Structure formats: C-alpha cells, structure tokens
Amino acid sequence: MSLVSILYALLFYFAAAVLCVGILLRIRLYAHTPQPLKIPTTPAPATRAGVVMRMVREVVFFQSLFKGCKWTWLFGWIFHFALLLVLIRHLRYFIEPIWAWIVIMQPWGVYAGFAMLAGLAGLWIRRIAVDRVRYISTPSDHLMLLLLIGIAGSGLLMKYVWPTDIIALKVFFLGLLSFDWQPLAPDPLLLLHLALTATLMIVFPFSKLLHAPGFFFSPTRNQTDNPRERRHLNTWATEPDTGSRP
Amino acid sequence: MAQAYKTEFDTPEIKEYPLIPHIRKGAMEHSKPFVAKAQHQESLGFPGELVDNWQQVALAKMAELLGKYRSIRVFLDTCVKCGACTDKCHYYLGTADPKNMPAARQDLLRNVYRRYFTLAGKLFPKLVGAVELTEEVLQDWYRYYHQCSECRRCSVYCPFGIDTAELTMAGREILASVGVGQKYSNEIITKVQKIGNNLGLPEPALANTLENLEEEIKDDTGVDVRLPLDEKGAEVLLVTPSADFFAEPHVDGLMGYAKVFHQAGISWTLSSYASEAANFGIFIGNYDNMQKLAQRVRDAALELGVRRIIVGECGHAWRVAYSFWNTLIGPFDFLDPDYPVPQHICEFSYDLIQRNALKFDKTANDHRILTFHDSCNVARASRMGNMPGGQFVIPREIIRASCNHFHDMSPETIHEHTFCCGGGGGLLTDDLVELRVKGALPRMEALQQVVDEFGVTHMAAICAICKSQFSKVFPYYGFDMDMVISVHQLLGDALVLGETH
Numbered sequence: 119m120s121l122v123s124i125l126y127a128l129l130f131y132f133a134a135a136v137l138c139v140g141i142l143l144r145i146r147l148y149a150h151t152p153q154p155l156k157i158p159t160t161p162a163p164a165t166r167a168g169v170v171m172r173m174v175r176e177v178v179f180f181q182s183l184f185k186g187c188k189w190t191w192l193f194g195w196i197f198h199f200a201l202l203l204v205l206i207r208h209l210r211y212f213i214e215p216i217w218a219w220i221v222i223m224q225p226w227g228v229y230a231g232f233a234m235l236a237g238l239a240g241l242w243i244r245r246i247a248v249d250r251v252r253y254i255s256t257p258s259d260h261l262m263l264l265l266l267i268g269i270a271g272s273g274l275l276m277k278y279v280w281p282t283d284i285i286a287l288k289v290f291f292l293g294l295l296s297f298d299w300q301p302l303a304p305d306p307l308l309l310l311h312l313a314l315t316a317t318l319m320i321v322f323p324f325s326k327l328l329h330a331p332g333f334f335f336s337p338t339r340n341q342t343d344n345p346r347e348r349r350h351l352n353t354w355a356t357e358p359d360t361g362s363r364p
Numbered sequence: 365m366a367q368a369y370k371t372e373f374d375t376p377e378i379k380e381y382p383l384i385p386h387i388r389k390g391a392m393e394h395s396k397p398f399v400a401k402a403q404h405q406e407s408l409g410f411p412g413e414l415v416d417n418w419q420q421v422a423l424a425k426m427a428e429l430l431g432k433y434r435s436i437r438v439f440l441d442t443c444v445k446c447g448a449c450t451d452k453c454h455y456y457l458g459t460a461d462p463k464n465m466p467a468a469r470q471d472l473l474r475n476v477y478r479r480y481f482t483l484a485g486k487l488f489p490k491l492v493g494a495v496e497l498t499e500e501v502l503q504d505w506y507r508y509y510h511q512c513s514e515c516r517r518c519s520v521y522c523p524f525g526i527d528t529a530e531l532t533m534a535g536r537e538i539l540a541s542v543g544v545g546q547k548y549s550n551e552i553i554t555k556v557q558k559i560g561n562n563l564g565l566p567e568p569a570l571a572n573t574l575e576n577l578e579e580e581i582k583d584d585t586g587v588d589v590r591l592p593l594d595e596k597g598a599e600v601l602l603v604t605p606s607a608d609f610f611a612e613p614h615v616d617g618l619m620g621y622a623k624v625f626h627q628a629g630i631s632w633t634l635s636s637y638a639s640e641a642a643n644f645g646i647f648i649g650n651y652d653n654m655q656k657l658a659q660r661v662r663d664a665a666l667e668l669g670v671r672r673i674i675v676g677e678c679g680h681a682w683r684v685a686y687s688f689w690n691t692l693i694g695p696f697d698f699l700d701p702d703y704p705v706p707q708h709i710c711e712f713s714y715d716l717i718q719r720n721a722l723k724f725d726k727t728a729n730d731h732r733i734l735t736f737h738d739s740c741n742v743a744r745a746s747r748m749g750n751m752p753g754g755q756f757v758i759p760r761e762i763i764r765a766s767c768n769h770f771h772d773m774s775p776e777t778i779h780e781h782t783f784c785c786g787g788g789g790g791l792l793t794d795d796l797v798e799l800r801v802k803g804a805l806p807r808m809e810a811l812q813q814v815v816d817e818f819g820v821t822h823m824a825a826i827c828a829i830c831k832s833q834f835s836k837v838f839p840y841y842g843f844d845m846d847m848v849i850s851v852h853q854l855l856g857d858a859l860v861l862g863e864t865h
Contacts, residue, residue, distance in 0.1 A: 144441075151434040154651065156687045157527065159519045160744055161752035161780060168752075176523070185781075186448030186521030194446065194523075244447065249387050251447035254467045256493035258484075259445050324484045325492075329524055332442035337435050338525035343747055346704050349690045354432055355651070 123302040126312060127294055133319035140323025141331055148335040154352035162343035169342050176339060189244060197237030197266075203230035204270075211288045212295065228277060234270045238263055258325065265318055272311040282308040367398040367547075369795040375840045376458055376805045378812050384451040385460035392461040392802075396507045398795045400545035407554040408653055411543040418542040419497050423480055425541045426473075426534075430481065435530045440477045442524045443467060449518040449528075454783045455511050458802035463508045466518035466528040472504050473531050506544055509535035511799055513789035514647065514680070515740035520780050532789070533649025540648055548793035549644045556657055561606035561640035567594075570636050573609050581619055587861045589626040591618070591634070594668065598633035600625070601665050602709070603641045603685075604676025605828035614831050617677055617850025623859050624713050624852070627722055632674075638664035641681040642828065646688075647790030655692045658684065662693040671700040674707045677850060679739035679827035680788060682708060686746035710826060711748050713855060714758045717765050723860040729767040732822045734854070735814050736760055736772065737807065737834075738782035739827035753779070759826055759851050766858035771818040777810035785825075787833030797836070804837045811843070822849045 163169045175181040180198075183191045207227020210216045242263045245251050276282050282305045293300035302308075321327065334340065342348075402412030415421055430437050449466035451457065456464040463469060471493065478485030478494035485494030495501060514529035539545065555564040565573070574591040581589045592598065602625075608618040625632045638660040645654025665673055673696075675685045685706045690696070696705040704711070716722050736759060742748070748755040756779045763770050777783055786803030814820040825831050825848055834848035 148434060148438055151431065151437050153434040154432065155691055157435060157530070157745070159516060159525055159527065159780075160747055160755070162747075164747075164750075164752060180523055182521055182525065183446070183448055183523040186452070186523070187446075190446050190448055245445075248447060248450075250384075250450035250462065250465055251445070253387055253462045254445045254447065254450065254465065254471065256445070257490065258488075258492045261491070324482065326442070326444045329442040329444050332438050333524045335434060335438045336442070336525040337438075338519050338527050343752060345687045345690050346706075349694045352651075352691050355655070355691070 119299065119301055120304060122304050122309065123290070123299070126290075126302050126309070127299050129313070129316050130294055133316040137319040137322050141328075144323055144328060145331050145335075148332065152353045153337045153341075154355065156341055156343075156345040156350045157337050158341040158343050159338040160343055162341065164343050166342055169340060173334070173339060176333070190241070193237045193240030193244065195237075196233050197241065200230040200234035200237060203227045204234060204273075211284075211291050214288075214292060231270055231274045231277070235267065235274070238267050238270065242267070262321075262325065262327075265314055265321075269311060269314045269318065272307055272314065276307050276311065280305075280307055367795070369398075370394060370798050373798045373801070375801055378805070378809050378841060382457070382806060382809050385457065387462040387465075388460040389462055392455075392459045392464065392511060392799065393507060395511060395796065395799050397510050397791070397793060398547035399506075400540075400547045400550040404547065404550040404554050405540065405543065405545050407557070408540070408545070408550055408648075408650070410540045410545055414543040418502070421542050422497060422502070422538050425538045426477065427481070429534050429537065430477075433530070433534070435527065436534050439470065439524075439526045439530060440474050443470060443474065443526055444524075446523065448521045448523065449526075452518050452521055453512075453528075454515070454517070454786060454806045455513075455799065455803045458786070458805035459511075459799070461511075463504065464511055466522075466526075469508055469512055469528055470526065470531045472501070472508055473535055476501060502539075502542075502544075505535050506539055509539065510546060510791065510796070513740070513784045513786070513791055513803070515784035515788055516744040517740065517781070517784065520744060529789070533646070535649075536647070537649040540650065545648065546790060548795070549647045549790040553644045553648070553653055553657065556640050556644070556660070560635075560637050560660065561609075562642055562644070563606045563609070565606060565609060565639065567636035570609065570634075570639060574634070577615065577619055577622070581622065585861055587626070589619075589622050589861070591622050592632065593634050594636055595631070595633040596668050598631045598668060598670055600630055600632035600672045600674050601638075601661075601668055601670040602632050602634055602674050602676060603638055603661055603706075604634070604709075605642045605678040605681055606640045607828040607832060608676055609639075611828070611832060612835065613846070613849050613853060614677075614828055616853035616856065618852075620850060620852030620854075620856030620859075621676060621709055623856045623861060624709075624716065624722070627859060627861060628716050633668060633670070635664035635668060637667070641675050641678045641685065643681060643684040644790060646680055646684050654684065654688070658689055658692045661689070666698060672703050672707060673699065673705055674709055674712050676709050677826040677828065677852060679741040679829060681828075683741040683745040708748050708758075709852065710758050710762060713762055713852070714749070717762065722765075723862075724766055724858045725860050726766060726768050726858050728858045729854055730769070732767060732849075732854070733769040733771070733818060733820045734763055734767050735770070735811065735818075735820045735823050736763060736778075736851075737785065737823050737825045737830060738778050739825060739830050740782060740784040740788060742826060743780055743782045759824075762851055762855055763824055766854045771814050771820060773810040773814050777806065783807045783810070785827070785830040785833040786837065788827075788829050792829050792833055800833060801837050801840045804833070804841070808837075808841045808843075812841075815843075822847050824849050824851045824854060826851050
C-alpha cells in the first residue's frame with residue numbers, strides 16, 4: 119500500500135464523515151429552530167398536499183427561479199440536472215453488481231458531464247459579466263464554480279483523453295466501503311479529480327451549498343396558507359393576557 | 365441633534381420600456397430616516413440612545429433572533445448569490461444603489477453573521493465576505509434597512525424563497541435594541557399604545573369626525589347612513605387604518621364601507637380603543653410590540669361583544685390580521701365561527717355582490733377609467749376568499765361590479781409580481797421623500813403605459829399607505845394626485861342606496 123493510497127483512503131473517510139455529520143447537524147438545527155409566524159409567500163397552497171406539490175415544482179423545475187431570471191434558470195437547471203445524471207452514473211463505482219437502470223443511464227451520464235460544464239460556464243460568465251451579480255459575488259462564489267468546473271473537467275479528461283484504470287479505482291472504493299483497503303493508482307488526473315471531490319464534500323456543510331437542505335426548511339415555501347383556519351402556535355410566545363384592558 | 369434630509373433631487377424619468385439600471389455605488393448612501401428620540405425608544409422597551417457596548421448587544425440580539433426565527437437562520441445560510449433577485453426591488457430599479465439589491469441588502473446582515481456565527485467566516489473572512497461589526501456597518505444597516513418596504517417581491521423569485529423582509533425586520537430590531545430606532549415608526553407605535561391610533565386621534569375627535577361624515581353622506585345621497593362608534597352589541601367590529609378617518613382619498617373609502625354595511629343591514633361599530641388597523645410593530649420587526657398592538661383589537665371585540673371582526677383597506681395591516689392575529693391574539697372562539705376571522709372588507713362586500721344583495725348603478729363611475737394596484741402585502745403575504753389568489757380576484761370583481769371601464773396594468777407588474785408603491789414598511793415619512801419618489805418609478809412606468817394606451821384616469825388601491833404614498837408622489841411624475849382612489853369609494857359611488865336586504 120502506497121502512502122498516497124492511505125492518504126486518499128483517510129481523506130475520503132474524513133470527507134464522508136464531515137459531509138454526513140455536518141449536514142445532519144445543520145438539519146437538526148433548522149428543524150429545532152421555531153418559526154413563530156406564518157409567512158408563506160402567497161398565493162400559496164391552502165393544503166399540505168398543495169405545499170408538497172409546490173416544493174416538488176421548486177426542486178424539479180426551479181419554478182421560482184424560472185420566474186426570476188431565464189438565463190440563470192437555464193444554466194442552473196442544466197447544471198443541477200446534469201450533476202444528478204453524473205452522480206447516478208458514478209454509482210457504478212460503488213456497487214457490485216451494477217443495477218440494470220444504472221447501466222441504462224451510463225451514456226446519458228457521460229453526455230451530462232459536458233452539459234454540466236456548459237451550465238457552470240454559463241453561470242460563471244453571468245457572474246462576471248452582469249454587474250449586479252458581480253457585485254454580490256464573494257471570492258468563495260467564484261471558487262465554488264472553479265471547484266465544480268475542476269471536478270467536471272478532470273472527469274471528462276479521464277474519460278476521453280487520459281483514461282485511468284477504472285477497474286482498479288472501483289476496487290479501491292469497494293475496499294473503502296468494506297473496510298478492506300486496496301491500493302489506488304497514482305494517476306495525477308485521478309488524484310486531482312478525487313481531491314477536488316473530497317474538498318467539495320468537506321466544504322458542503324460550511325458553505326452556501328447548504329441551500330440544498332436549507333430549501334426544505336424555507337418557511338415561505340413550506341408553509342400552508344391556512345392561518346385563519348388553523349391557529350399556528352409560536353412556541354416561545356407568552357400568551358397575551360386576555361382582558362388586559364385598563 | 366438636528367436631523368435633515370435632502371429635498372432636492374432628480375425625479376427618475378419614465379422610460380418607454382423599463383430598463384434595469386447599471387449599479388451606481390453609494391447612490392443612496394445619504395438616505396436615512398430620522399432617529400427616534402429617547403422617549404420613543406424607551407416607550408417601546410428599547411434603550412434611549414446608542415448603548416456603549418452596542419457591538420456586544422447587537423451580536424447578542426442577533427444570536428437571540430437566530431434561535432427564535434427559523435426564517436432568519438435558513439435565509440442567512442442558503443443564499444447562493446444567483447442574482448435572480450437583483451433586478452426585482454423597486455428601490456434598486458429607482459435608485460441603482462447596489463445595496464438596494466435584495467441579496468446585497470441581506471448581505472449587510474449575512475456578512476456579520478458569517479464573521480461571528482459560522483466556521484468559514486471565522487477562519488476565512490475575506491474568502492466568504494465576512495465582516496466585523498463596525499460603526500460603518502451599523503450605519504449601513506440603518507441606511508439600507510430603511511430602504512426596504514418589506515414588500516416581499518424578491519421572495520417570489522428567489523429559488524429558496526428567501527424573504528428580505530424577514531432580514532430587514534431583524535436588522536431593524538437589532539438597531540432598535542442597541543438604541544437607534546426609527547423616529548417615524550416608534551412615534552406611531554407609542555401613539556397607538558397611548559391613544560389607540562396612528563394619528564393620536566382621541567375618542568371625542570373621532571366621534572366628531574364620524575358625525576361629520578354621516579352628514580356628508582346625508583347631503584350627498586339623502587340617506588341616513590350611520591358610522592357608529594363604540595356601540596356595544598353590534599354584529600361587526602370594523603378595524604380600519606386611521607387614515608380612513610380623515611385623509612384623502614381614504615375617507616371616501618370609509619364612507620363606502622358604511623354604505624355597504626347600511627345596505628347589507630348589518631349592525632357594525634368602530635372602536636375608539638382599537639381605532640387602528642395598521643400595526644407598525646411588524647415594521648420594526650418586534651414581536652412583543654406587534655402583539656401588544658394587536659391585543660387592543662381582541663380586547664375591543666370582547667368588550668363590545670361583537671360576533672365578527674372586519675378589517676378595512678390596508679396592506680401590511682391585512683398581513684398582520686390575516687396571517688398573524690390568530691397566532692398573536694387568538695383563538696377567536698368567542699366570535700361567530702361561520703365567518704372567517706378576520707374578514708377583509710373586500711371579502712365582505714364581494715360576498716354580498718355574489719349573493720346579489722347589492723344593487724349598482726355603474727354609470728356613476730363612467731367618468732372614470734380604472735386600473736388597479738395590487739398592494740404588496742395583500743398580494744404576497746396574505747389572501748382573500750377561500751382559494752389561493754383570491755386577493756387578486758376579489759378587489760377586481762368589486763371594481764368590475766361598480767365600474768364599466770377597467771384595464772389591468774402590464775402582467776409583470778400586477779398580482780404576485782406587483783410593485784410596492786414605494787412608501788410601505790414604515791417608510792411613509794417626509795424624511796424619506798427622495799427614496800419614496802424614486803422607489804415609485806416601476807409602478808409609475810406601468811401606470812403611464814395604461815394611461816397612454818387606455819386613457820386610464822384613476823388607479824384604485826386597497827391600502828392606506830399606497831393611497832397616501834401615491835397622492836404624494838404622483839405630482840413628481842406629472843400625474844394628478846387625485847388619480848388614486850379607494851376600491852370602496854368606487855363601490856360606494858355606484859351603490860344604489862335604498863331598501864335594505
């Protein structure tokens with residue numbers, strides 16, 4: 119076992135732990151923070167089922183963003199949808215035997231890699247070219263795009279230009295999952311791809327990537343518009359003393 | 365300390381097609397409202413002037429709010445700076461000051477939050493834009509959290525539903541907590557707590573005003589229409605913004621409500637104790653003050669023994685009433701369960717229209733060509749009727765029932781996309797007149813379009829602030845100040861008074 123193999127094994131255990139524990143802690147914090155008042159952005163559904171549909175439309179189609187800015191919606195949606203396909207495609211490196219539907223998704227996952235790059239490029243161009251978006255951007259906003267472009271770019275280069283020993287990689291990750299460590303090929307492009315991915319996992323719970331779990335706790339989107347029909351209680355309020363009139 | 369504001373400024377030009385301006389840094393840096401005097405801070409439970417350890421107090425307050433409001437916690441974490449909101453705020457469109465872009469306005473708090481409450485901000489402040497809470501930051505909070513009307517337009521377009529209004533309220537609450545509250549809102553809240561309404565109109569003056577209005581209706585129509593005050597045992601308690609008692613065009617709306625009650629044959633009363641629907645507690649983001657103001661309505665309803673509560677035309681007031689009252693001062697188990705609590709005056713009138721209980725002579729409004737301004741907090745923070753979007757349908761149906769000529773403004777400026785009038789959220793004060801004029805630009809452009817296209821003569825509204833604000837800013841844009849009109853004035857003018865049903 120080479121030192122690189124050991125380092126990467128430890129890195130991925132660490133990254134996975136930070137990602138999972140970090141997000142879980144954040145979700146717990148959001149869930150335990152009270153929401154004293156009803157603040158859905160109206161018109162809002164008056165039933166729980168309606169709210170679920172509203173959330174689904176947001177998560178699947180980015181409905182609000184579509185109303186807000188067509189270009190950002192286009193690039194953003196392409197990026198996220200492509201990322202989903204790419205992640206699905208990558209499941210094959212962690213599963214043995216590979217499920218049939220993942221095999222079917224394989225070619226789409228590869229095309230999605232290009233779509234992901236295109237979406238990220240569009241988002242970055244907007245971030246730089248539109249003065250308003252440039253103004254609200256911090257260095258981390260640019261770096262986040264760079265990181266994702268690095269991950270997608272290195273992945274595509276391995277697929278099309280400098281292939282790595284993908285069988286050996288799968289052996290490495292299956293080894294990690296079963297705590298039976300196997301060597302990792304010291305292929306520079308692969309090491310870069312994996313290091314960037316681990317970085318993304320570690321950064322996730324401490325950055326704006328929290329928008330993923332955060333969305334589900336957004337009261338303007340997840341509240342039902344029924345304040346007159348059902349009394350919403352504020353857990354920290356002191357009840358008004360009835361009949362306080364002098 | 366003498367406080368001054370800019371009275372000379374350029375009114376923005378109405379362009380044929382609305383344009384998104386390029387950013388002009390610092391364009392509205394000089395704009396800030398007068399600071400509250402010590403007495404009006406202390407009356408609301410805040411320190412009279414900037415406390416010595418203000419940084420410590422501000423951060424403690426921020427920590428408290430983060431623990432009390434999921435909205436604040438989630439909204440500060442989730443913004444990805446996608447920019448979808450950046451061209452949505454009427455104050456940005458009217459001033460081009462980048463700190464009036466919703467994401468940038470939120471960042472004033474977020475950057476401090478990151479510095480003191482997040483690992484990334486503590487370790488790499490420059491990287492994530494985290495900043496120390498300095499005096500300059502506090503100044504920026506005071507300036508720019510008073511350039512937001514809490515209209516929620518940005519929250520419509522945000523992919524995560526981030527509502528800048530929540531952060532503006534948090535910002536204002538922190539400001540008041542360290543000793544720098546806003547004069548206009550704090551004075552008004554103090555007046556309501558002492559006297560019962562924003563104007564500080566005591567019971568005898570109110571009674572006198574209502575008597576005069578009864579005479580005016582009698583002179584106009586020959587019919588005895590009552591405007592009762594403090595009448596025990598009435599069926600309905602009407603709570604309406606106090607501007608309805610004297611301001612133009614509001615007062616004509618009040619007479620309209622009275623005519624509807626008269627015609628419906630339903631006994632009703634105003635209350636001198638709860639003679640204010642507006643609740644400025646929401647503006648300063650302070651739950652306790654908001655609850656205290658709302659409590660007067662509950663107390664008055666109990667004291668008068670009414671069966672229903674109806675709220676007059678007012679935007680933020682309707683938000684507090686519709687969305688918050690049940691939480692703040694409920695349950696309303698002492699009221700008639702057959703009617704929604706509270707009910708909007710438009711819901712009440714619409715219901716009568718639906719049941720053919722009102723007769724109209726629409727020609728009474730034939731000299732008017734109407735359009736309708738959706739008030740921001742009715743549109744995006746509340747509802748009317750029993751279906752989502754009823755707040756758009758019901759006022760328009762009332763207008764259509766009373767008028768022959770109605771044209772909507774451009775679709776991207778009405779319904780949930782509506783622009784704030786520019787004076788909401790505690791900004792309807794002369795020390796912010798430049799902001800108010802500039803913030804009205806998007807609505808003025810949409811209005812100009814229907815004036816040119818359809819010859820629109822009047823814009824109807826259902827909010828006391830909208831009505832006052834438009835009366836003030838119309839002349840800056842070359843419109844007549846009388847162009848704004850109450851929905852219930854239109855209804856009142858067309859209503860055929862006679863045998864009650």
